[in-house]
Amino acid sequence: MHIPPYHKKPSWQLFFAGAFIGGIIAYFILIYMYGTMYEELLAENLELSSQVNDLKEQNAALLQDKEDLSEKSEEPLTINSISVTIVDGERLKLDRLIEHQLEEMVKEQISHIIGQEISIIDKSDQLLQSTIENKGFTIDDFTYYFEVKKLTISTDLKIEIIPQLSN
Known part of the structure; x- marks a missing residue:
């Protein structure tokens, strides 16, 4: 092939x-x-x-x-800071400087609670409230007393207070 x-x-x-x-x-x-x-x-x-x-x-x-x-x-929660607010300060015609001084005085009065457990402060909230209300704070020959309007207990303690001028 x-x-x-x-x-x-x-x-x-x-x-x-x-x-x-x-x-x-x-x-x-x-x-x-x-x-x-x-x-x-x-x-x-x-x-x-x-x-x-x-x-x-x-x-x-x-x-x-x-x-x-x-x-x-x-870990237990503790109080880290204190915040104080003066409510109705216009009624007494407080200027901002006096309001600031009063807020600082209240903070100094209750500064020992910083670092305390929230549960302890919550149990003794009436004691804290009466501590603020029963103490007189004097500035420029005027003594101011406070009524606690609102108390908020958390890691930042918030207090709203109403000022009253003593007689």
Whole structure:
């Protein structure tokens, strides 16, 4: 049996050359498409791994914060600061300087409760109120007494007082 000599005919030579060049072009197109797809997947993978790392760090921080809060919640709450506000000071025509001095005097009178547990202060709120109401505060030959209007006990003790001038 004899194989016909197609390699000598120009039409077959063009066919084989075209098939070879087409195969090379198809190979380069395939490599380009694969590279583009791989690049997109790699970028997406990096972005997702970055998000996972961020979420892990956030989770660790939240767990640490929760642990710190649980440790803090075991400690008793204490009074950290005292805030005194004079209500209805216009009735006695008090200027701002006298109001400030009176507020500071009241704060000095009850400053010993800073650092005390809130539960202790809450149990003795009537004692605190009577301490403020029964003490006279003297400024410029005038003695002022106070009536406690509102007493808010939290980590910041807030007291609203109404001034009264003594006779």
